[in-house]
Amino acid sequence: MSEPVTIDFGQRNSLWARTLLLLLAILIQGCGTESSASWTTSSPVRPGLFAPGVISTDMREYGITFSPDAREAYFTRRPRGGQPQVFVSYFRGGVWTEPVRWLFSGVHDEAPHVSSDGSSMIFVSRRPMPESGDRSDNIWISERTEAGWGIPTPLRGEVNQPRLNQEDFGSGMEMGPSLLPDGSILFWSRADPDWGADIYRSQVGPDGTYESPAALTLNSTGDESNAVLVPGGNFLIFQAYRDATAPGNQDLYVSRRNAYGWDSAVHLPAPFNSAFNDGYPSFSPDGRTFFFASDRRGASGYYDIWYVDASSLNLDALTR
Template identity: 20%
Template sequence: MKEIYFFLILVFVLILNACNSKNQPEGNNFTTIETAYFGEEPPGLIPKLFAPEILSPDGLFEGGKYSPDNKEYYFTRKNGKYKERTFFVIRYENGRWGNESETDLKWPKFSKGGDTLYRGNKYKILTNSGWSEYKSLGAPFSDKHIMGLSFSDNRTAYFDEISFDEFDRPDTVGAISYSRLINGKYEPRQKLGKEINTGTWIAHPHIAPDESYLIWDVRREDGYGGSDIYISFRQKDGSWLPAMNIGDKINTALSESGARVSDDGKYLFFTRGQWEVKEDGSENWVGKSYWVDAKVIENLRPK
């Protein structure tokens, strides 16, 4: 009888541990949608708002990014009650997501391993005592205003470039360039061709880990209004196919921008919003975060 009693207790403990493990991080990786994405229901092929009650209750969201281990989410808000652009972080600690708090880390973009943090043309590295001070990336990143910087798995950098004297112009063109890491040093920037660099406000590139596609936002005559998200696929010979508008399920008469694929490759995130004119004539950005199944990319890939 004692053996049966012990066996039943053992079975109960094993079942309890199995249930708990489904809701807890495993090492540095999150194993469930509940922990990885604020418990939001995953989207399908139609974009849906991402955590609106958490990130954009007032519609003032600008952009956001998870850390590589998905335990921190960094984002910004601007306008309305935020007279100055304000930076926030939400952390996953002690088995739950905490409340948002302001942070000194602005527009962080992390390396794949999470030990390097990029902001524009600067970077800092993670040390035993925390993050170092910002250092200059140097050439070819130092003489332009960089809003978007993205690295492939082989550390080739893709970035937008807008000179400071052009930044306040409404007809700013911008351009996307790339630079390969050769013998530990980045080569001079190579501007991509007209397949990519056509239109105005060309910005926020996101390169696939294997460099098979590039996503960015731009204002083009064949768009749906405001800035739209476009994609170009790379051919085996290294050339880029003509850009494709990513479609009317994602792009609208509003402005879509800042598209990026989650590190697990499952979801495409982007911001949708518009500039609203207030009574005093000033403009106020109203935006929210959206996500959609990354299969939308594969559905566009040439067969």
């Protein structure tokens, strides 16, 4: 029988300490390597299909947003002939996991937007409003704590408006919400059966409600929606149906901020716009990657999510 192994902790204390420090250093280095190998460090210089076969499939996917660490992707998925729902995929082991329906997504939910600190997610839903029962497209919010995502509630304030005609989904429709990084200003679009869709902004009040909606100066007689502020705050990118001479039906536009509001919008050139539909712009949490949805050729022919290095937009030169 072998002799039992004994350890004199008093004599070997320094050895154990050095060993533990070495193991800790290796662990930290390994974590750093995994982080630096994240998808956010390798965005293509020309638009590429994002997570093909996993996030971008033969269904309709659009409106992607991420947790602050860029390891959770929330997006809209709509089967052919079905209703849109919010799905989530996790970046693990260098790949995106098979998406699952978000816990609180119901029959008709879309256009999620996670706040920059990850504490909340706003999205559009046709679930009935608590008091009125209105089922038009309204903006809802879910707060996140250590326990996870909370039960969604309607966004408080003057943003959500009831449908004027319960048979007309084109009235009382709120679409494509996004927030400034500090959550102080909300951008979204409101559809009117007579005027089409326009982009609005609303400032958060002292009590946390969004007040005094105001239409942006960049709106036209066409439809503008799904606006997102470019990191840095000097540009706004949005989708629109506004120019019969544009190559596609729905296209991406950009406007530069000025002292009085926003300059006239500029049509993004190819390869961001195509002869097909392009829209639903968003950015990765670090601002280095630009995302949009398109039904252009080269993918499923139905809406897919595309991504590209944000610096290739060259917005400063484009809007001079």
